[in-house]
Every structure is written in structure tokens, then in C-alpha cells.
Amino acid sequence: MSIGEVAGSHGTLLHDAVTSALASGAPHTTELHIRGRSFDVMIEPVRTSDVDEATGAVIHVTQRSMLPLEGSAFGPAGDRLWLILNQLPHAVYWKDRHSRYLGGNRIFAEVVGLASFQAVPGITDYDIMEKSDAEAVRREDEHVMTTGKVLLSVEQPLRLANGGAVIEKLKVPLCSESGETIGILCVARDVTEQKRAEARLLSDKLAAEQASRAKTSLFAAASHDLRQPVQALALFAKLLGNRVDDPGAKNLVKLIQQSVLSLANLLEAVIHLSKLDAGVIEPDIRRTAVGELLERLGDEFSPQAAEKNLGIIVVRSGLEVRSDPLLLERILRNLISNAIRYTERGRVLIGCRRQGEEMSIEVWDTGIGIPADQFGEIFREFHRSHKKSHRAIEGFGIGLAIVDRLTALLGHRIEISSSPGKGTVFRIEGIARCKQPKALSRYAPG
Numbered sequence: 001m002s003i004g005e006v007a008g009s010h011g012t013l014l015h016d017a018v019t020s021a022l023a024s025g026a027p028h029t030t031e032l033h034i035r036g037r038s039f040d041v042m043i044e045p046v047r048t049s050d051v052d053e054a055t056g057a058v059i060h061v062t063q064r065s066m067l068p069l070e071g072s073a074f075g076p077a078g079d080r081l082w083l084i085l086n087q088l089p090h091a092v093y094w095k096d097r098h099s100r101y102l103g104g105n106r107i108f109a110e111v112v113g114l115a116s117f118q119a120v121p122g123i124t125d126y127d128i129m130e131k132s133d134a135e136a137v138r139r140e141d142e143h144v145m146t147t148g149k150v151l152l153s154v155e156q157p158l159r160l161a162n163g164g165a166v167i168e169k170l171k172v173p174l175c176s177e178s179g180e181t182i183g184i185l186c187v188a189r190d191v192t193e194q195k196r197a198e199a200r201l202l203s204d205k206l207a208a209e210q211a212s213r214a215k216t217s218l219f220a221a222a223s224h225d226l227r228q229p230v231q232a233l234a235l236f237a238k239l240l241g242n243r244v245d246d247p248g249a250k251n252l253v254k255l256i257q258q259s260v261l262s263l264a265n266l267l268e269a270v271i272h273l274s275k276l277d278a279g280v281i282e283p284d285i286r287r288t289a290v291g292e293l294l295e296r297l298g299d300e301f302s303p304q305a306a307e308k309n310l311g312i313i314v315v316r317s318g319l320e321v322r323s324d325p326l327l328l329e330r331i332l333r334n335l336i337s338n339a340i341r342y343t344e345r346g347r348v349l350i351g352c353r354r355q356g357e358e359m360s361i362e363v364w365d366t367g368i369g370i371p372a373d374q375f376g377e378i379f380r381e382f383h384r385s386h387k388k389s390h391r392a393i394e395g396f397g398i399g400l401a402i403v404d405r406l407t408a409l410l411g412h413r414i415e416i417s418s419s420p421g422k423g424t425v426f427r428i429e430g431i432a433r434c435k436q437p438k439a440l441s442r443y444a445p446g
Contacts, residue, residue: 090189283324315351320434334399343367369420379404
């Protein structure tokens, strides 16, 4: 029977000891630790009477007591230390320079499939994991002992004897009182269940996102079919209004027409939002004259502002920027509409401001304002003002959600500042300028 068959995973160590004893001709002593049992080994060379050199060896093996010396820091006799180690929620173990385990706590024994922490001394990585994993761990140990560097947060999937596990560990050199590196000390935790939970969460998240995209894409694709009955309803309401003469009936038809208009506006907003979420809108970035855009919007919203006795001021500019004019107009249309809707007295001001190579477009109002803790909420779908005293009930709470998505799509930023009861400023920032503005400024009627 070979030495390897007798000593198992310690065969190399025992073979080297025998070779050393035969070469020197003197007895050689060593020790083995095998699954919780420690052995003193003495190898005595054997010579024949007619040959001066050793021709063989006798190996004497004596099993030690399981208990180390009293007061040992790494043995059961250190009751207080072992009490602490076995209470820790993480695995703790230490090895000698040959990567043989000298000890480990209760959690470590459980992770590697041992019956007790007392079975740890003497085992090697080959006893508890696959050969390839054991060799990788051995190289890791050698690196720590050679360099003296701490190995932080190493996450490693292992095929342990009791089944696979993902281990996260911190490994440091184990030094003697003189500073000599005599092994390694490691603190590890089994993160297998955590990784499985993370994988399940990621899978559920991806499935939910896919379902949401499918729903959004379906809604965006079906926009024509959704618009058609609403448009037909608006046409029928108009025809009905032309055929009735009774004042009461005419008033009823007017209410129907207003309801149909609100439904059509809501449907358009939801369809636009769905197209943004589905990623079917591609921006057409080109030179855009900001001054012309602002003046046109100012003229368009002047009648709406006049109905509430509000002033609307447009600061003219000769700026040209790089953006999508249609999408930028949609952003500003929503911001101006909101400003008028939530302002009862005062005015709305629209202008732009240079910021180095960029510029911002700003919409100011003297309305009800927005509390700072709602700045993040207002860009969510269907969010509306919670002020009971405010009469602006015609909004759907979608406009700012569209603004948020469109500014991101264009590579711009939307910023907000507000004082409750005094007013709000929305700024579209990060818009690239094409040239220096002309020195123009005027106030539109309001």
C-alpha cells in the first residue's frame, strides 16, 4: 500500500518527510491533522548490516488527545473565546502555511458539512470541496501569505461536499508574535440564499418590465383605433348641437361637447405618454429659433390667460439652439398650460437665459406654488395639486410626466424652484446654443 493511500490528502507531506529521513539517515518527526484527530509521526530510517545507506523506514504514529494545551487561543480549552466564536453569525477559520485547517467555529463547520467544529482541525480544502476549487483557494492563501495583503470582499462560488454555496470572505495573514506569517485567518459568510433571492428579484423585475413594455407598446400601436370613436363622438355632438333649438337642450349638448373634448385631450396625453414609454418617438435634433417658438406660444395662450385676468409676458430672444422643435414645443405647452391653470392672480412669464455654451428656457408664474417635499411627486403620472382651495380641476396630472420624459429624451434637464403661495419656476436646462443671441427684448401684451 502506498503512502498516499495511507495518509489520504496528506500523502505528499508524509512522502516528503520519509524522503528527508532517508536522505539524512536521521529520524524525522512531523505531525498530521486528519478530520479532528491529531497525530505525532516519527520516521526512523532502517539500515541492513551490509549496506551503509538507509534502505527503508519505520513510521511510528501516535494519536494526540483532542484537547490542546490549557489557555490555547485556538482550542476548546479557551472556553470564552470559543463561546464568542460560536456565537458569531459568520464562519471563522484559520489555517497553517500548508493550508491545513487548524480550527474553525460552529458556522464554518455547518457550511462545509462537518458534524462539529471539533472536526475542523486537520482537514484540507480537498476534503470539503472539489479539486479545482481547492486549488483555487490554495493559490488565494499563498497570495495572502506571500504578499501580506488583506483580501477584501471576495465572492466565490464553491462546490462544497454538502452542496454548492456562494461564499463572501475577508482573508488576512495570520502572524506569530515575532511577526512571521504562519498561516491565514478568514471570516466568511454564506450568501447563497441572498444571491438566489437577488436572482429571483431580478427575474421578477425583468418580467414586470417586459409585461409593462408589452402593454405600453400595444396601447401605442392601438392609438388610431382608440382615437376613432372619440373623434366620431365629437362629430355627433356637434351635429346634435346644430339640430336642437331648445335652450335647455343646447346647454346639455354644450356639456356633452366639453366632456368629449376633455376625453379627447386625456386620450391624446395618455397615448403620447405610452409612445414615450414604448420608445417609438425618435427626436429630430436641428437648429431651432427659440424666440419664434416662445412668441407663437405666447400668442396662443394669451386668450386663455385673459379669461383669468392674468398677464402673459414673453421675453424675446434671437437665440438658436439644437433641439427637436416639436418636442420642445410640447414641453413648453405643458408648462405654460400648467402655469395658467394653477395661477389665480398675477402673471406668467416666459423667457430664456444663457448659461455658457448652453441656455435654459424658463416659465415663471405667481400661482399657488409647490411644497419642496412634492418636487419628486409632481412628475408622476396622474399627480395633481392636493390644495382643496384650488379650483383647477380640469388637469389630468399627465402633463408634467410627459415633460419629464421628453426632457430626458432630448438630453435636457428639468429643474424646479417654488415658494408656496408665491409662485413657481420651471427651467429646461442643458440646451446647446447655436450662436450668440441678438440684443432684443420686449414685453408682449398681458
